[in-house]
Amino acid sequence: MADDATTPWLIVGLGNPGGEYAGNRHNIGFMVVDLLAERIGGKFKAHKAGRAQVVEGRMGPPGPANRRVVLAKPMSFMNLSGGPVTALRDFYKVPVERIIAIHDELDIDYATLRLKLGGGDNGHNGLKSMTKSMGADYHRVRCGIGRPPGRMQVADFVLKDFSSTERKELDWFVDRSADAVECLVLEGLERAQSAYNS
Numbered sequence: 001m002a003d004d005a006t007t008p009w010l011i012v013g014l015g016n017p018g019g020e021y022a023g024n025r026h027n028i029g030f031m032v033v034d035l036l037a038e039r040i041g042g043k044f045k046a047h048k049a050g051r052a053q054v055v056e057g058r059m060g061p062p063g064p065a066n067r068r069v070v071l072a073k074p075m076s077f078m079n080l081s082g083g084p085v086t087a088l089r090d091f092y093k094v095p096v097e098r099i100i101a102i103h104d105e106l107d108i109d110y111a112t113l114r115l116k117l118g119g120g121d122n123g124h125n126g127l128k129s130m131t132k133s134m135g136a137d138y139h140r141v142r143c144g145i146g147r148p149p150g151r152m153q154v155a156d157f158v159l160k161d162f163s164s165t166e167r168k169e170l171d172w173f174v175d176r177s178a179d180a181v182e183c184l185v186l187e188g189l190e191r192a193q194s195a196y197n198s
Contacts, residue, residue, distance in 0.1 A: 008056075008068040009185050010094040011036065012085050014103040014126035016159075017075045023161035025145045026078060029102040029126075031170075032143070032177045033071045039178065044073060050087025051075045060186045067185050070094070079125035082133030089134060099138040100181060101130060104158060108144030110166055111173045112198050113180055116140050117189055123154075139184060143177050 013033030014026075021027055033055075037044060042055035053073045060066035070092055074084035089099060097117070103126055108114055118137045121127035130138065148157035162170055180196040 006068070007098060008070045008092050008094060009059075010070050010072060010085070010088055010092060010099045011181060011185070012072045012074065012081070012088075012099065012101050012130075014078060014081055014101055014124075015073065016078050017073070021159070024159050025104050025162060026158040028104045028143045028145065028174070028177070030073050031174045032102045032141070032181065033073055035174055035178045036069075036181060037071050039182075040069070040071075042071070044071075046075075047072075047088065047091075049091035050084040052084040052088055054088065059182055065186070069185065079129055081126040082129035082131075085130055086133040096134055096137045097139070099134075100141060100184060101127060101138055102141045102143065102177065102181065103127060104145045105142035106145060106147055106154065106158075108142060108146070110144055110146040111169050112144035113177060113196050114142040114144070115180060115184060115189060115193050115197060116142070139189065141177060141181055141184070143173070 013029035015030035037055040040057035042057045044053035044055050047054040052075055055071040057069060058066045059069045072088055074081045076084050103124060117139050121131055148154055180192055183195055184192040
């Protein structure tokens with residue numbers, strides 16, 4: 001494992017750039033990193049290394065226990081996320097086991113979380129692009145959005161905003177997802193899984 005004090009964690013929220021996508025189910029990764037940025041007191045700015053916006057800061061209590069983090073939102077579209085993430089990985093010299101992708105997950109019920117290391121992409125275009133660029137051995141924080149109702153196409157479902165019923169729980173869900181990311185960075189995967197996997 002890389003040196004804890006100097007090597008940052010690269011925490012990537014997956015989503016599509018642009019106001020018309022901001023409230024979409026597919027953009028929950030952006031929502032979570034926005035909240036994390038707020039918590040560490042940072043504002044997203046364009047990064048010179050790749051098509052991404054980043055916030056650099058520290059997570060955790062003051063002192064030796066805290067961790068250096070880079071929060072990122074790729075500004076390519078979802079299916080091209082791998083390029084910007086790889087550019088940031090190379091720029092900050094982050095080993096793949098210190099990369100966390102936060103993304104929407106169809107196969108998990110809405111407002112349910114699962115954390116894991118590595119695995120397949122499950123048809124998720126953002127993960128597919130990241131895995132193609134740098135292998136599969138990064139962490140995932142999988143934010144459940146459930147399956148589309150009736151005969152709605154998956155592509156239409158993920159690019160729609162959360163329903164009014166879902167929005168009642170959305171702030172809580174985003175907050176819990178951000179807590180899970182912090183726990184993963186500060187206390188490790190096993191601890192985060194036992195606290196947040198539902």
